[in-house]
Amino acid sequence: MSETPGSTPGRRSFLLAGLGVAGAGVLAACGGGSGAGRPALVSPSGAAVGAADGKRNRTGRTHEVSLVAAPAPVELGGGVTAGTWAFAGRTPGEELRVSAGDLVAATxxxxxxxxxTTSVHWHGIALRNDMDGVPxxxxxxxxxxxxxxxxFLADAPGxxxxxxxxxxxxxxxxxxxxxxxxxNEPLSYDxxxxxxxxxxxxxxxxxxxEVYAELKRGMGAMHGGGMAMKHMLMGAESPLxxxxxxxxxxxxxxxxxxxxGDPQVLRSAPGRRVRLRLVNAGGDTAYRVAxxxxxxxxTHTDGFPVRxxxxxxxxxxxxxxxxxLVTLGDGVFPxxxxxxxxxxxxxxxxxxxxxxxPVADFRPGELEGAVATGSRLKAADDVRLPSGxxxxxxxxxxxxxxxxxxxxxxxxxxxMDDPARRPITVAEGQRVRLDFVNSTGMWHPVHLHGHTYQLGADGPRKDTAIVLPGRTVSVFFDADNPGRWLLHCHNAYHGEAGMMALLAYED
Known part of the structure; x- marks a missing residue:
């Protein structure tokens, strides 16, 4: 899809960071599956959506915010200026901070x-379906x-x-x-x-x-015609x-x-305990952070506490x-x-x-130490799903x-002309298991809208999970948020190529 000024939005114009979009052919068991007929699905603004929203905890406070999406020159430091699109001329945009149970009114x-065209998706928030921001x-x-x-009500801390x-x-x-x-924050930090x-x-x-136009020609075209690749990266290998x-x-x-070369600096004092909230907003890159x-x-992943x-x-x-959480030493640390x-x-x-x-490309020894991943974490007792x-x-x-x-x-x-044609169907009140089976040669971060799932019987509660090549990851969630929700790879370009499905509640 091209987003060149003056172009008419086509049938590929509606999805995420590249979510151009995936089919939802599904194998279902335990009473599931869309079958040959066309299921009746819950409307994003229907009565079931309103009823579920009425059960959310609320403070009675409203947090109003204005988000202006516009072209802007953004300073990235070190003399680098990017001509991009941003909220109010900066990236990341200004942090939005509310308390659990507050109503967000974001224009x-x-x-x-x-x-x-554009929209806003509130990534990870289990909000009412008609506010999820997915045209x-x-x-x-x-x-x-x-x-x-x-x-929408933001009722889950995180x-x-x-x-x-x-x-x-x-x-x-x-x-x-x-x-x-x-x-009622249970953590203690400065x-x-x-x-x-x-x-x-x-x-x-x-x-x-331009990146996607090059990628979608595929490696086959490159090998067949000796075509030069400006954006495609070859040889990126990671055992992790x-x-x-x-x-x-x-x-x-x-x-x-x-x-x-021109980094942000956090100034603090030795012995202070700092809570780092880490967000990967990238399109194609996993990061190992130390x-x-x-x-x-x-302490948490995707908003939910872990052991x-x-x-x-x-x-x-x-x-x-x-x-x-990190307790700071004395000095300067990258x-x-x-x-x-x-x-x-x-x-x-x-x-x-x-x-x-240290120099800009310094790599501390901690990067080669014990690396935490979602698959190695356990849900905290108070958020672990009951067995069933x-x-x-x-x-x-x-x-x-x-x-x-x-x-x-x-x-x-x-x-995209018929988004509910072949959904993955669930019914309100059900315990659902999704088996993410990666038959490709590459890893994929799989994101489910509107819910958090649990990895296995006692793994962490998450909404985005890494699925390694050749592996199967089984996740569980309770169907308690009616509507129509996307399930997709959060690699922007894989989504644009088609790795997406629709998960929908039956009426």
Whole structure:
């Protein structure tokens, strides 16, 4: 899809950071499956959606915010300026912070080029379906020059973020953190630092649309015609990711919108305990994150608490979020985000005393120590799902490859002209098991809208999970949020190629 000013939005114009879209052919068991007939599905604004929303905890407070999406020159530091799209001229956009149970009233003003539609998806929030920000599944896309107000209760504490769900806009600068504070916060810490990671090329090496146009020709075309590849990355390998680490060559890896040579600096004092809220807003890059000279304690993933686990470093895929606690030493320390398999880093600095900062590409030894991943964590006792047999089981096979760039789910693509044609169906009140079966040669971060699932019987509660090549990850969730929800790979370009499905409640 092209988002060139003046172009008419086509049938590929409606999805996420590249979610161009995946089919939902599904194998179902335990009483599930859409069958040959067409199921009656819950409307995004229907009575069941309203009834579920009425059960959410609420404070009675309303937090109003204005989000203006527009072209802007964004300073990335070190003399680098990117011509991109951003909220209010900055990336990441301004942090949105509310308390659990607050009503968010966020007015999106689309000031992007003529005929460019957009939306806002509230990534990780189990909100009411008609506010999820996914045209045309939950709303009509917001046209250039128009406004739309999202109104929803943010009732689950945690670390989240928001971004468009139209075209490849996430791989521009349109994203920002969303923090939902716990009024009964159980953690004890002195300071808090929200850290947003991103892989960057927009406005300095091309556009996401140009990247996708190159990728979708596939490796087969490259091998057949000797075609030069500007953006496709070859040889990105990572044992942690099971082999191929990524598709795209990015000139910069950012921490809070800054290049490594001109980093953001957190100033604190020795002995202070800091909560880091880590968000991977990237399009194609997993990051291995470490703070030089320190160990970290993992406390949350995707907003939900886990049994505390000590680690030297943390692996975070696109769309994932992790919270960690660190007690600071005395000196100057690099917070390094190693672009997994891509031989590049992003970084910020922590300064608690005197001393010189290490060089921009310094890699602390902690990166090679004990690495925490979602698959190695356990849910905290108070959020672990009660044991029980699944009422419905769906096989969600991740298919395709780089040769033809034909990423899909169960070998089929989502029909954007008919988004509810072949949904994965569930019924309210059911315990659902999804088996993510990765038959491809590459890893995929699989994100479910509107819910959190649990990895296995006692794994962490998450909404985005890494599925390694050749592996199966089984996740469980309770169907308690009626509507129509996307399930997709959060690699922007895999989504645009077709790795997406629709999960819908039966009426």
């Amino acid at each position: 999106l003003s689309n000031r992007l080029p003529d005929r460019t 045309p599944v939950t709303q009509t896309a917001v046209a250039s020059g128009q406004d739309f107000t999202y109104r 670390t989240y973020f928001f971004h468009p769900h139209v075209g490849l806009q996430l791989d521009r600068g349109l994203y920002a953190p969303l923090i939902v504070e716990d009024p 300071d808090e630092w929200v850290v947003v990671l991103d892989d960057w090329l927009d406005g300095v090496a091309g556009t996401p649309d 990711l099971g082999g191929d680490a990524g598709d795209v060559r990015y000139p910069y890896h950012l921490v809070n919108g800054r290049v490594p 703070l030089g000279g320190h160990r970290m304690t993992v 505390h686990q000590e680690a030297d470093a943390l692996l975070i895929g696109m769309g994932e979020r992790y919270d960690v 917070l390094v985000a190693l672009a997994e398999g891509k031989n590049a880093v992003g970084r910020a600095l922590v300064r608690t005393g005197s001393g010189a900062a 047999k699944a009422d419905r089981v769906h096989r969600v096979e991740l298919t395709g490859g780089m040769m033809a760039y034909d990423w899909a789910i169960n070998g089929e693509r989502f029909d």
